Amino acid sequence: xxxxxxxxxxxxxSDQPTxxxxxxxxxxxxxxxxxxxxxxxxxxxxxxxxLVLVAIFAxxxxxxxxxxxxxxxxxxxxxxxxxxxxxxxxQARDIFSRVVHGSRLTLMVVALVAIIATPIxxxxxxxAGYFGGxxxxxxxxxxxxxxxxxxxxLALAFVAALGPGIENAIIAIAITSWPPYARLARAETLTIxxxxxxxxxxxxxxxxxxxxSGHVVPLCLSSVIIRVTLDMAGIILTAAxxxxxxxxxxxxxxxxxxxxxxxxxxxxxxxxxxTMPGIAIFTVSLGFNLLGDGLxxxxxxxxxx
Amino acid sequence: xxxxDIKDLNVTFSKGAERVHAVRGVSFAVAEGESYGIVGESxxxxxxxxxxxxxxxxxxxxxxxxxxxQLADDRRPDFYRKVQMVFQDxxxxxxxxxTVDKVLSEPLAIHGFSDRETRVEQxxxxxxxxxxxxxxxxxxxxxxxxxxxxxxxxxILEPRILLLDEPTSALDASIQAEVLNLLDRIRGERGLTxxxxxxxxxxxxxxxxxxxxxQHGQAVEEMTRASLQSRSAxxxxxxxxxxxxxxxxxxxxxxxx
Numbered sequence: 001x002x003x004x005x006x007x008x009x010x011x012x013x014s015d016q017p018t019x020x021x022x023x024x025x026x027x028x029x030x031x032x033x034x035x036x037x038x039x040x041x042x043x044x045x046x047x048x049x050x051l052v053l054v055a056i057f058a059x060x061x062x063x064x065x066x067x068x069x070x071x072x073x074x075x076x077x078x079x080x081x082x083x084x085x086x087x088x089x090x091q092a093r094d095i096f097s098r099v100v101h102g103s104r105l106t107l108m109v110v111a112l113v114a115i116i117a118t119p120i121x122x123x124x125x126x127x128a129g130y131f132g133g134x135x136x137x138x139x140x141x142x143x144x145x146x147x148x149x150x151x152x153x154l155a156l157a158f159v160a161a162l163g164p165g166i167e168n169a170i171i172a173i174a175i176t177s178w179p180p181y182a183r184l185a186r187a188e189t190l191t192i193x194x195x196x197x198x199x200x201x202x203x204x205x206x207x208x209x210x211x212x213s214g215h216v217v218p219l220c221l222s223s224v225i226i227r228v229t230l231d232m233a234g235i236i237l238t239a240a241x242x243x244x245x246x247x248x249x250x251x252x253x254x255x256x257x258x259x260x261x262x263x264x265x266x267x268x269x270x271x272x273x274x275t276m277p278g279i280a281i282f283t284v285s286l287g288f289n290l291l292g293d294g295l296x297x298x299x300x301x302x303x304x305x
Numbered sequence: 306x307x308x309x310d311i312k313d314l315n316v317t318f319s320k321g322a323e324r325v326h327a328v329r330g331v332s333f334a335v336a337e338g339e340s341y342g343i344v345g346e347s348x349x350x351x352x353x354x355x356x357x358x359x360x361x362x363x364x365x366x367x368x369x370x371x372x373x374x375q376l377a378d379d380r381r382p383d384f385y386r387k388v389q390m391v392f393q394d395x396x397x398x399x400x401x402x403x404t405v406d407k408v409l410s411e412p413l414a415i416h417g418f419s420d421r422e423t424r425v426e427q428x429x430x431x432x433x434x435x436x437x438x439x440x441x442x443x444x445x446x447x448x449x450x451x452x453x454x455x456x457x458x459x460x461i462l463e464p465r466i467l468l469l470d471e472p473t474s475a476l477d478a479s480i481q482a483e484v485l486n487l488l489d490r491i492r493g494e495r496g497l498t499x500x501x502x503x504x505x506x507x508x509x510x511x512x513x514x515x516x517x518x519x520q521h522g523q524a525v526e527e528m529t530r531a532s533l534q535s536r537s538a539x540x541x542x543x544x545x546x547x548x549x550x551x552x553x554x555x556x557x558x559x560x561x562x
Contacts, residue, residue: 015445016437023404023440196398199361200458204412205385214411218402 034298041294047287055103062097066254069093077270087272089262091252095276098254102277105255106284109170109239110232116174118228121181126216128182129189130208140186146179151234152241159247166255169248173238177231181224188220222299229292233285240281256281307334308372308498309358309466315366316350316357316522327353329522330367337465340492340499342509342516344546350522351502352393355468358500359390371466386416389459390468394475395451399443405429405454406439412462428457432487449480453487460491467492469501473508485512506550510534518543 013030017023035041054061064070064084070092080087086095128139146154158172192198193216201215240257242248249255251262256277263274316328328350335341343351356362358369360380369376371387392398399408409428413421429438432453443451452472459467472488473481485508492499503509509516510533518525518540526540538544 015441017440018436020404020406020440023406023442027442196392196394197400199356199359200390200392200398200455201400201411202361203359203385203390204458204462205380205382205415206411210415215400215403219400 031298035294038294038297040290041297044287044290044292044294047283048291051103051107051284051287054100055107058101058104062094062100064094064097066093066098066101067252077266077273079270080272086276087270089259089273090266090270093252095259095273098259099256099277099280102254102256102259102280103284105166105249105253106236106239106281109166109173110235110288112170113174113177113235114228114232116171117178118181118224120174121178122185122217122220122224124178125182125185125187126189126212126220129186130193130212130216132193136186139182143179143182146176147183149176151176152238155238155242156245156247159242164247164250166249166253169239169242172242173235176238177235180231181227184227185220185224188223189216192216192219222295226292226296226299229288229295232288232292236281236285236288307370308337308339309335309500310370310373311354311358311367312370313367314354314357314364314369316353316362317365318363327362327522328357331517331519331522331524332367333517333524333527335466335498335500337498338496339515340501340513342513343500343502343519344504344506344509344516345519345525346504346546349519351504351519352470353522354519355390355470355500355502358388358468360384382416385412385464386462387464388466388468389462389464390470391452391455391459391472393471395448395455396443396475398455399451401443404440404442405434405446408454408458409461412458416462424461428461431460431491432457447480448476449484452476452480452484456484456487456491460495464497466498466500469499471503472501474503474505481508488512506533506546518546 011022012026014022014026017026035045070088072092075084075088075092077090078084078088078092084094084096086099088094089098124139124143128136128143149157154176155169155172158175159168162168162171198211198215201211206214236256239248240255240260243255243257243259244261246258246261249258251258259277260274260281263270263277267274311334312332314328314331315326318325318327331350331354333341343354345351353362357364360376360378364378371384376384403411406425409425410421413424418424425439426436429436434450434453434457438446438450438454443454446454452475456472469488473484476484488499489512491497499512501509501512510530513530515527515529516533517527520542526538526543528538528543532538533547536547538547
């Protein structure tokens with residue numbers, strides 16, 4: 001660490017912060033320092049950041065158009081070379097360009113599912129756990145109904161009802177992925193609900209809404225975030241699975257699962273067509289899992305005093 | 306007229322078919338500015354009495370009056386400005402993700418106080434913590450400092466009655482004295498009314514003018530500080546409690562003589 005960084009570091013790690021901002025930033029910096037110790041988690045974070053960067057700069061990175069075919073007579077199913085880093089597919093499209101553009105779809109699926117499913121899960125779980133009684137029974141039985149179906153099957157049913165397409169696939173995956181978060185949030189809430197600090201804030205006259213949103217949710221959030229991150233791989237695989245079955249992204253969209261489905265017909269003769277998007281799915285899933293593991297180490301409230 | 310008047314209080318916890326009758330017909334009255342102690346062994350229902358006053362335990366019988374007004378089942382907002390509580394374990398009574406500032410300014414926000422900044426700083430000053438503590442998290446505080454924050458939180462709404470649930474039993478002996486002196490000083494300055502629950506007779510003798518001894522959810526005996534100090538208890542259980550409070554060796558000698 002350079003000399004110029006030292007005052008800032010001291011400011012962040014100060015035992016006596018002088019403003020709300022300093023206290024919050026200091027807390028974040030401490031978490032980051034703990035996170036940085038974990039090499040595998042840093043690799044995971046690197047992979048996820050790479051995915052984000054590739055998705056943002058897909059137009060600059062991809063050498064060819066992902067949708068428009070090349071010369072169908074000469075450029076079909078060309079093996080990997082310097083011209084085509086990952087070869088070309090049966091439509092003479094550059095697979096590298098398609099994988100790069102596919103990162104946008106993957107990221108969109110992951111982000112939208114997280115944005116839709118996490119708040120639903122948190123809301124249902126904390127409400128059920130905090131109020132208990134009938135509220136709890138009704139909300140958790142609804143959750144049980146969703147949990148009773150295998151995820152992919154339920155997603156398939158929703159997509160079949162809503163019609164194929166990437167947007168409907170996202171909605172279907174989001175609808176099927178909130179119940180575990182609700183369960184988790186409820187379990188956490190049950191342990192928080194009867195603590196003295198909740199009794200104390202209740203004695204200050206706080207409303208249930210304030211207690212749930214300001215006091216219960218922040219404590220449930222970290223375990224739910226960890227769970228969501230670890231589920232990202234599953235979400236990507238479900239999206240890919242729907243794509244593979246033709247119910248997710250529709251041709252010619254460069255969705256990784258759909259690309260594998262297209263390549264499986266000639267897997268033995270032209271292995272790269274299905275393998276390259278497969279490697280992409282594998283890498284990103286691994287990245288999210290490593291990141292989730294690392295987050296669990298630093299965020300899990302039970303791990304720290 | 307008594308500020309806090311409790312008559313024939315009953316608390317029953319029920320879970321399914323199981324029922325626990327934790328408090329059975331307890332009555333007492335505390336005058337304005339008085340400090341009242343409740344003593345008893347673990348499980349005697351003394352803390353439950355406090356929680357029942359706050360509406361944190363299910364009252365199944367009897368009346369609680371503050372200023373002559375009977376409390377409704379749902380506490381109204383003005384109740385929280387009259388009565389506040391300090392909990393036993395300072396490690397469990399502060400939200401682990403909230404700074405001291407947040408802990409102290411939230412009640413002010415709930416009750417719509419305007420000059421929050423100065424009030425928060427003043428509250429910290431009052432309990433002997435400087436401005437340096439304002440933006441710390443609970444894990445950056447010691448047990449005694451945490452309990453001071455908890456006291457500041459209870460005082461920030463300027464209540465008239467402070468319920469103290471074993472406020473020092475989770476602290477070191479040296480810190481105990483500091484916190485008790487702080488509580489004593491604040492009572493003197495503000496004319497507060499205390500209801501102090503403790504299993505420690507010496508704490509109660511130091512803090513309270515009158516006290517009640519509880520056992521198995523029932524009131525055994527009411528005493529004054531003078532009768533406690535002259536150890537003139539009328540009930541067997543109270544005498545045992547007094548002997549036990551002397552410590553192991555002293556108790557042996559007492560029994561031998």
